[in-house]
Amino acid sequence: MANHVISRALAAAALTLPLVATPATAAPPQAPALSSVIPAPAQVTPAPGATFRLTALTAVKAAPAARKIAEQLARELRPATGYALPVLPATLPGLPTISLQLGGTGGREGYTLTVTPKQVTIRAAAPAGLYNGTRTLLQLLPKEIDSRTVVRRAWTINGGTIKDLPRYAYRGAMLDLARHFHTPAEVKAYIDEISRFKVNYLHLHLTDDQGWRIRIDSWPRLTAGDGGPGVDGEGPGFLTKAEYSDIVRYAAARYVTIVPEVDMPGHVNAAQVAYPELTCDGVAPPPRTDTEVGYSSLCISSETTYRFVEDVIRELAALTPGPYLHIGGDEAHATSEADYVTFQNRVLPLVKKYGKTAYGWNEITKSPAAATAVAQFWGTTTTNPTLAAAVANGTKVVMSPANKAYIDQKYDPSTPIGLSWAGYIEVRDAYGWDPATHLAGVTDPAVIGVEAPLWSETLRDLDDIEFLAFPRLPAIAELGWSPAATHDWDSFSARLGAYGPRWTLRGIDFYPSPQVDWQ
The missing domain is CATH 3.30.379.10 (Chitobiase/beta-hexosaminidase domain 2-like)
Known part of the structure; x- marks a missing residue:
């Protein structure tokens, strides 16, 4: 029976199988080694x-x-x-x-x-x-x-x-939707590719000076119209709540957890264009399409600020089944040191109030409230006394040193897209560091994982995403998954070279690094 x-x-x-063209050429029966x-x-x-x-x-x-x-x-x-x-x-x-x-x-x-x-x-x-x-x-x-x-x-x-089994529980990629909006289809395509390398978190940078990319019902003007122009006016758009939830479900089916980020108290120009009451003088700034940073700040002394922040956190937490909610916190140069600490002391506990673990760029460790938070290290140095002191007080860390893990940086001076403020990052540079020893005072017990951020100032489409992410994303993924004892450039580059034809067959627009012998 x-x-x-x-x-x-x-x-x-x-x-149910479609009829397809069948290349008749037989291939040798070799299979990849385990x-x-x-x-x-x-x-x-x-x-x-x-x-x-x-x-x-x-x-x-x-x-x-x-x-x-x-x-x-x-x-x-x-x-x-x-x-x-x-x-x-x-x-x-x-x-x-x-x-x-x-x-x-x-x-x-x-x-x-x-x-x-x-x-x-x-x-x-x-x-x-x-x-x-x-x-x-x-x-x-x-x-x-x-x-x-x-x-x-x-x-x-x-x-x-x-x-x-994985070395670290958190193995992440980040995609910036704020500087250039990427459609749900593009986000899903990226999820498909990163999950092949056992990346299990996708951090979505949803807000910045050039755009606000997630619908917030209690503050609807944030996404009125196009959600902001994007860098150079290229890339307006935003996610409805239904679209965001659909991405969350799609990622979960591939065992990828979405981490949403709303950046504050800096990087808020787009929010202030929509709601001038979020400025201290009540005057709306002009929309920004440039790539400058550090000029915007929420009004730290205003209760309207905290009503806004709590509403955003509450609505976003309700949409997000994953454990983390990222509140940004970097490059707040227009916020005084005292005001910054005041802001974080009020906002970090709000994330916990709505059932999430607070997560932010390493500047949040200036606040004592960061002891129960996760800090994302993005600096280019190998020392950060403030972060090291926070680690001693209980803060956990995701490692994303910009000169190693920022995959929006150019490979070399001739790379047609990407930035270079953190330096040129070839594949060997992305692979050639250890998350447990890279930063003084931040050792393995404090490190929960690694993440490869991909900022979108120079991105325009999925091909651009793929070109900058691959093959560097697999390098970061291996640092997060594999035992430290397996870390070996010659082995990795050989395995990467053998993987290249798979990207070609799937139509992935990867960068054929001259450091790798592509088969």
């Missing part, structure tokens, strides 16, 4: 000769709690293979299978992947770990698996076992 059920499932799934994965796994044990072959009879099996992950994996494997790959209950016997199983150790995100001639098994303690295991599995198949049309070749996976 079970075999009849399986046969019907295979036939039904096959009927050690070829980005980020580098914690432990790899090859089993020579124990190769699994994906065929037209292969099924994906999963328990009900893992079914959505199994369905996504099957959707990703079908275009290149042309196989039906039905998703079946875990209890059905027979057929070569890819099996997703819950149970075991490794924390929320760890997994064990085992390849034998009869089965590929991904086992994890939680669904997030299963999802991470599927990201590894995609890289263990030949690179042609990323083709959008059928490729006739042997789909093999080398035998052995990978036991893997």
